[in-house]
Amino acid sequence: MAVQLVQERLSKGEPSGYYFLFVEINTRVVGYSCYGPIPCTKESYDLHWIAVLHEFRGRGIGRDLLKRTEMKISKIGGKRIYVDTSSRDQYEPTRSFYRAGGYEQEAVLKDFYSPGDDKVIYVKLLGRQLTERNLGLVAEWRCETARLRRISRKADPSRDAPG
Structure with a gap:
């Protein structure tokens, strides 16, 4: 399914409604997220997929x-993110x-996937404008020896920041 979404994004571009973020370590994709606006809503987004390879x-x-x-x-105007998964x-x-x-x-949609396998729906309300600074995130991801290192904007890029 994820490959189909990537193909749709590549063929249709932004009108596909699918956006992706990828995490790459030493040119290997080790994680990604896929998200997009929910049709007929103003500020609601679906988190379709988020995955990280098992060994990472x-x-x-x-x-x-x-x-x-x-x-x-948040930067593109989203106020709510919905994500769903199985109850198994x-x-x-x-x-x-x-x-x-x-x-x-x-919400829980009983027996959605099959008898005894409910669909569990989660939501997160996004408050103030999110930024890398107020999330405590790093400005850049740099990969070395299959290890993700967080580099702070203010830290010396030649050494790892704590964290």
Whole structure:
């Protein structure tokens, strides 16, 4: 499904309604997010996908990618982000990830995917204009030896900033 969305974005451009952020380490894509406006709404966006390769999880890449995605949505006028996932046990880490990111469970659609597999919908309201500075994010991602290092705008770029 994700490949189809990328292809649609490449063929149609911005009118496709799909936007992407990619995390690359040593020219290898290790994570991405896909988001876009919800048709017939004014300020609501869907977070269609957010994924990080298994071997790169637990390093804060997903959390930073989510914050950057929120920042991009805010910059283009988004006020609400919706994301959904399955209620199955194997998706508990996914639901926990969204809750930790400030998303609140908004609805549950019973048996949506199959009997006993509900669709859980989360929402996050974006308040003030998000920026890299007030999110505590870094201005640049630099990759070295398959390790993501955060470089602060004010820090000396020749050394790693703490964090």
